[in-house]
Amino acid sequence: MSRRHVLRVSFTVATDYGSEVAKERFEATLSLWTAPELDGPEPLAEIDPRRLDLGEIMDPVRKPPAEQVEEVERQIAEDLASIGGFPLEGRLELTRHFAGGEPRGSGRTVMLDRFEKVDVPASAFRVPAGFAERAPEVDPPRRSLPR
Numbered sequence: 001m002s003r004r005h006v007l008r009v010s011f012t013v014a015t016d017y018g019s020e021v022a023k024e025r026f027e028a029t030l031s032l033w034t035a036p037e038l039d040g041p042e043p044l045a046e047i048d049p050r051r052l053d054l055g056e057i058m059d060p061v062r063k064p065p066a067e068q069v070e071e072v073e074r075q076i077a078e079d080l081a082s083i084g085g086f087p088l089e090g091r092l093e094l095t096r097h098f099a100g101g102e103p104r105g106s107g108r109t110v111m112l113d114r115f116e117k118v119d120v121p122a123s124a125f126r127v128p129a130g131f132a133e134r135a136p137e138v139d140p141p142r143r144s145l146p147r
Helices: 054-058 066-081
Strands: 003-016 021-035 086-098 104-111
Touching: 003 066, 021 066
Parallel strands: none
Antiparallel strands: 003 021, 021 086, 086 104
């Protein structure tokens, strides 16, 4: 048996583009279906909207200033933390309202299609022979081009 939880939020973000400040109003509805009777390991972030990055969802290319979404994310996290059970499906519907423009909507649905509990032998986590653990190689940041 699953339970449906719905959270609705609305907030405004102001982004400074140098010569002007653009205001966008966001309205989001997050629907989360959980199985209260399933108790298991913490689910992956991809299927658990309780660990969402609101700025990334709002604009994955140019995130809004963190200080403008941190409080909203904190409030959402508090509300979602009270939801128990293992997430089976999460649906996020987001509408952006630009001053003087048409609203734009987007959505994302993530669904768990199979849940299986298995015993995994410790040998499955050993580094294979001939391989060594190394620190990741990271390229230096590149200079962004002016828009």
